[in-house]
Amino acid sequence: MESTQTDIDAEIAAADAVALPGRIHPDRDYPPYRSTVLRHPKQSLVVVRDPEAVELSGPVFGVTDVLGHDADLTRQHRGEPLGERITVTGRVLDRDGHPIRGQLVEVWQANAAGRYAHGGDRHPAPLDPNFTGAGRCLTDDEGRYTFTTMRPGAYPWRNHRNAWRPAHIHFSLFGTAFTQRLVTQMYFPGDPLHARDPILRAVADEKARRRLIADYDHDLSVPEWSLGYRWDIVLDGPAATWIEEGR
């Protein structure tokens, strides 16, 4: 039988009750998000402590890979997209607080109506001919990224009856090592859907979960133009010592 939001809320509470305190990343086995059930390994991860592991280095990107206007998602078509124009900016740091410089940041998102420019999205909300919703940039010497885009809408999904994803922007990040790879989602402050969303709630630790919610920053808002959000990203994972010393 199809689960209700009440069922999911109860499952989230039950998962919270047994979650390891201080755990940052979501448990891959998280039944309130139904698609995890058959897609998580049951064996423990095998820990690699090899200082020669290739994964302690990682891919690099540069100005050949990214064009300047890729960071402005409102300028990819002839006309202006519909919705609320926003800028999102922040720094990409490693877990010691050092900036990740010159590295690729990729984003994708639904349009202001909550519809992805993806053939698989059947939500009967309008596509926007002036908005695709994909962008990329390279971080600067302080690890900073900046995107101009439209605030995405919430949208329904079929995890359970009347399931709605809170508005979010998908982020893909690289560090100096493949082990620092991160794909995550940025959420907007004050959204009543946060508490009901099993993907966000899969991060059981409240402090860690807050890391996924951007801050509205009035000083970043531009008069007569756009609202500003700030969101810093801290990458997990070790990197080869020689790379850190070389940067």
Next chain:
Amino acid sequence: MTVTPSQTVGPFYGYALPFPGGADLAPGHPGAITVHGYVYDGAGAPVPDALLEFWQAGPDGSRAGATGSMRRDPVTGAVAGRDGVAFTGFGRVATDPDGHYTLRTLPPGGTPYLGVCVFARGLLHHLYTRVYLESSPGDPVLSGLTAERAATLIATPERPGVLRFDVRLQYDGTHEETVFLAFE
């Protein structure tokens, strides 16, 4: 600092992350090998919305990589593809509706394996694994595993230059679950 938690890649990354030529690390190179296979879930069903990324040493053993994996044409904005000279070491390929992927690359120098990072809808935190291009006695990862578990990391030669490597996200009752790795 509090690390930023992972979230699933979801189902709709397809117009943002894959790029033309992402699965061909050595376009036009006569020495390229093909690594291909399927991604399966715990019911033994293919996973049509997984994204695999590969990172490896260059044929000369270099781990520095090179820019230009998604080199762009500044006039049209389209992906122009790798330049065919620099070996970037990075590949990205989404599984097709059959759950299948194909990668073309050059064998790495100095190490017998390709690093793999697996993303998928329903996977809240990516998984790392490795494709060993040959059985590698003495390898610090393989030597710590039982033969059955180690076998999940070793690609199977199908014919010269073509190797099969499947990813099994979960034991399906018949097939061994792929070994996934954590780095400390």
